[in-house]
Every structure is written in C-alpha cells, then in structure tokens.
Amino acid sequence: MTEFTQAAPVPPTRAEYCVIACAEAWRDAGEILASPMGLIPSVGARLARLTFAPDLLLTDGEATLVRPDGTTEGWLPYRQHLALVTGGRRHVMMGASQIDRYGNQNISCIGDWERPKRQLLGVRGAPVNTLNHPTSYWIPRQSRRVFVEKVDMVCGVGYDHAAAHPETARHHRIPRVVTDLGVFDFATPDHSMRLASLHPGVTPAQVREATSFELAVPDDVPRTRPPTADELRLIREVIDPENTRAREVGA
C-alpha cells in the first residue's frame, strides 16, 4: 500500500468570508444588474453570478455589460444606467464613509456641510439608488468613525427618513451591510440595525466596540457561513487569482 499525503486545504481567510457575505446579497436576485463597488463586493458579485445567481447582469465598471468570461453582451452608458436605476431592476452595494443605526449613509463630507472638515466624493447616485432599488453597503474596516450615531450628510436614505415619505420611498430597501467583522441587517421592529452574523473569530463584544450606536444583538448570533470547496476554488483560481481581496481586508 502506498502512502501519500495530500496538502491540507488552506482554510478560508477573513477576506473570503467577506466575499461570501457580499455574494449572498445577490442570492435569488433574478435577472437584475448587480452593481458592486469595491474589490470584495466585485469578487462577491462575480461569484454569485457563477454559482447561485446565474441570471445577474454585470458591467465592466464602465459602459459595457459583460459575462464573467469578458464577453460583451450589452451596452449600458451612464444615461441608460440612470434609467435602469429608476426602473428598479438593480441591487447596488455601495461604500460608506459613515452609516448610522437606521442605514443612513454618507459619502459626501465630514463635518458641517456648509464648510466641511473633510470634503469627500459628494452624494453621487446614493439618493437615486436608495429610493429606487435594493441598496446594500460594504465597509472594509468597521469602526466607531464609520458606524456613527448620526451621519453628517444623508446621501443614502435610511429607514427612518424613508418612513417619513412612504409613497415616494415605496421601493426603499437595505438588505444588508457587510463589514470585516460581520453581516448586519434591519430586521427589527423599528428597522434599526441588527447584527445578523459574525465572521469566524469575531466576538459580539468586538462588534459593539466598533459601533457608536446601540446595536440590536440577538442572544444567539449565527456565524457567517463558510465558502464551499467549489466557491473557494472559484475565488482563488478563477475570479481573483491575484488575491486583490487581501488588500481590502487583511488576515
């Protein structure tokens, strides 16, 4: 009998858990445009497209709709993109410089808007996104500076502001917020933020430490699911062989 040893598979990294947590945002999304912003959401969207959400549309980040192998399958310049947003067949995952307990998001500026301490990007498409289709968020480094009690400028509309405009905000929905520590949703009676799952190795105390507001934490918080062997192979060999994901979230 010959004996041989097989190299033990490298266990999933924190970044790979984040990829899975982002990919899950598009599960059962159907034939809509997935708009990931940031490295890890991009890997996640492509993973979802290659596995459990095969009908997703993806862009090359500019004006072209592309299949995962790079084949062009459509044209989506900004003007048509903005019409698609209003049509609602899209789920975007945006970044956030600040996010609060009701999911209000800020990418415009820090401090007083009239004369900001730090000027950032501007509202971009956050207002139109959040009023028209599902909007999730990706935060590579959760901290009290990002998870704030109140954002300085409401760009992406949160549940409390949406509730004040029930007719206009009838398409408003924030399915999830993914960070380097865990996954969050708004499945509470008042739509305040709740810890939905923890990435392996993270404690609820760590999450509270990195959050400025009162967070809903269930007694028994689930763990973020691990990637399957096939998903790991797709992430490591097909989608992101250069391991760019490690630049956004370290070990």
Next chain:
Amino acid sequence: MSDKTTTADEVVSRLRSGMTLGIGGWGSRRKPMALVRALLRSDVTDLTIVSYGGPDVGMLAAAGRVRKLVTAFVTLDSIPLEPHYRAAREQGAFELMEIDEAMFMWGLHAAANRLPFLPVRAGIGSDVMRVNPALRTVTSPYDDGETFVAMPALRLDAALVHVNRADRLGNGQYLGPDPYFDDLFCAAAETAYVSCERIVDTAELTKEAAPQTLLIKRHTVTGVVEAPNGAHFTSCAPDYGRDEAFQKAYASTPWAEFAARFLGGDEQAYQTAVGERS
C-alpha cells in the same frame, strides 16, 4: 452653411465673467481640458460651473474662478478624491448646489426641453433637500399621489464639451463606449462650443462609424475647435486613455507649482511640456 471653426482662445473671448457654464464629460473622462486651460489663461471669473466634476472643477476651483458649483460629485476616478476641489470646499471658497447624479441629468433634460422642472424620485428623504432649501417638490395629480423633487432646469449660458471627431458645421461624434451627457449640455445651453481631436469632412464621419455615433447636432453648436489631445489628461477613448502618471503629478503637486510649469503658456506650450515630461 456656416463654417463654425474657431480657436480655444476665441471661444473664451466670447465668455463673460458671471456666466453659468456647463462642462461635459464625466469625472476624469473626456473633459474639454484644452477649453478649460484657455479659460484659465483668460480673466473670466465668478463662474457658475455645472459639471459631473473632475479635474475641470479642480483646476477652476484652484484658480479661484468658481462662484458656485452645481454637481453630484467631483472625482479623478482612479484617484477618488480631487485634491484641489477638496481644499477649496474646506476653505468655503464657493457656493455649492449638491444634487444627485439623476437629478443633475433631469435638470439638463428640463433645460433642453424648455421645461421649468422635471419630477425625479431622487433626493426625497436625503439631505440634498436640507442643503438646497430652494428645491421644491411636486405631487402627482394621478391616483398614486406620489411626491417627487421638482428638479429645476439647469439652463446654461454656454456649454463646453470635447468629442473625438467633428465637422466644420458642428456635427460632433463620439467613438468611445459612453456618450456621457455632452449632447444634453449643448441642448441645454444658449451657446455651445465643441472641441474635438480632429475636424474631418462631413462624409468622413460615417465612413467607418455608424450614424448613431453622431452625438451632437450642429443646430446646438456655436463653435468648433480642433484640439488634438484636447482632453488630456482625462481619457478620450479610443483615441487615448487617461494619462495616469500625469494625473498623479497634477494631484500631488502644489497648484501654484503645477500652474507655473504647465499652464503659463499657450496650449502648444502645454502639450510640449507634457511631451517632455514623458
């Protein structure tokens, strides 16, 4: 038919301080930078700039030419935050009308259609309404009763855009993947100036490209400027990509030093200085 060819300096000589100027392109993509550089050589100032902002906004802000900015963002794309725009905002250097990307587009549409406003389901519930107290809402007269932002028309005194090709009459053609909103800027403006990489005969425009690449129609155009490399350092696909190294130098060099080195002379001097650098 009138020949509308002119020069960047002649275009700027027709602009006045205090005007509302729309600038085409998007972020650091196909911006009419040669026209912006001509503007920087002039003494035209006190401008209201309407732009999906990139280095056009950064440069005009750094040079102190902006009284008011209408925008949804200012970015260099590969460098997310525009340093000169940031500095100007943090010093409270000008007034800002910060609106959503879609509100901006519908504001141009309203102007192009001579409408006072168009309803937009964007802005409601956000602080766009707080920081723009002049914005009004409009309620649907139909059964849904939905309330929208009544996005006011963004009327422009002049539009500046850059495309790949144009003829002498003002028919403008884009050959890259995205037209951006350059046709709308021209239609929303009293006067519109189109710079291009190359002026060609009208028949040449559709020799190798489909008619739908003819983005800008001559009835909306006042002047045509041939400006090779005129979008530099922003991208102008397929003629050239963004000059990332130069953009990085722009973003990391103090403005006075950058301006002295690259903007002291005419466009030819600029292009020569760019060439010597690479």
